[in-house]
Amino acid sequence: MIFIDKFKVEILNLDTHKVGFCNVLLDLHKHYHPSSELGSENVSHYFDEMMRVNLAKYQVYVCLDSANYIVGFAACNESISFVELQYDKTTQLQIKELFVRHEFRSKGVGGLLMQRILEEARRIGCYRVDWNVRDWNKEGIRFYKKFGAEFVEDRLSMRIDLSH
Numbered sequence: 549m550i551f552i553d554k555f556k557v558e559i560l561n562l563d564t565h566k567v568g569f570c571n572v573l574l575d576l577h578k579h580y581h582p583s584s585e586l587g588s589e590n591v592s593h594y595f596d597e598m599m600r601v602n603l604a605k606y607q608v609y610v611c612l613d614s615a616n617y618i619v620g621f622a623a624c625n626e627s628i629s630f631v632e633l634q635y636d637k638t639t640q641l642q643i644k645e646l647f648v649r650h651e652f653r654s655k656g657v658g659g660l661l662m663q664r665i666l667e668e669a670r671r672i673g674c675y676r677v678d679w680n681v682r683d684w685n686k687e688g689i690r691f692y693k694k695f696g697a698e699f700v701e702d703r704l705s706m707r708i709d710l711s712h
Contacts, residue, residue, distance in 0.1 A: 555619065555657055557664045560608035562600065568618035569610065570595050576647045606644060609664050611657045620648035622661040626672060641669040643679035653687070662695055680705050 560569060570591045577591070578584055611620040623644040629637055643665060648657045669677050678700075681688050 554614040555611055555655075555660055557609050557611050557660045560603070560610050560621070562603075564616075565610055565618060566595070567592075568616075569608075569621065572610075572618045572621055572647065572649065573599075575649050576645070579647070579650075607668060609661055611648070611661055613652075619652040620646075620657045620661055622646040622665055624665055624668070624677075626674070637675045639672060639674045641665065641672070641674045641677045643677060646679070658691055659694075662692075666695070 562569075571588060573595070574586065574588055574591045577586060606623045606625045608621060608623045610618045613619050623646075624641050625644065627640050627642050629640060632638065646658065646661055646665070648661070665677065681692060
């Protein structure tokens with residue numbers, strides 16, 4: 549567990565964190581979809597039906613304040629390189645999400661979460677940590693650069709939308 553002032557980071561425990569985690573997921577959803585009318589009951593149901601099954605693929609860390617209120621979270625998963633073919637360049641960590649509630653930004657929460665991710669990456673022998681960041685997220689980009697992150701010059705993020 550990592551502590552800074554009144555915040556601590558721990559591994560997501562669904563027995564104690566489910567309601568708070570669903571609430572922070574709703575905040576994340578509304579961050580990207582501000583006009584969404586999705587409510588906490590919908591998120592809780594979706595969580596039980598879909599996310600709970602898929603969470604086993606990820607290491608999820610929550611950052612809690614002194615009242616055990618979830619103020620942010622990070623989700624990451626281990627992967628391997630199929631390209632490098634070198635023992636010291638096999639294991640990678642992929643950050644799927646790192647989100648801090650708006651009112652807790654610039655208070656050290658994101659730094660605690662990123663620090664925990666980097667500790668985990670080192671612990672399991674990763675040679676790099678990768679993630680995507682939205683081009684409009686200038687605050688996030690500045691935050692990541694404080695940790696030494698750089699843009700990957702030869703990569704672009706791509707997607708095929710199969711929902712249509």
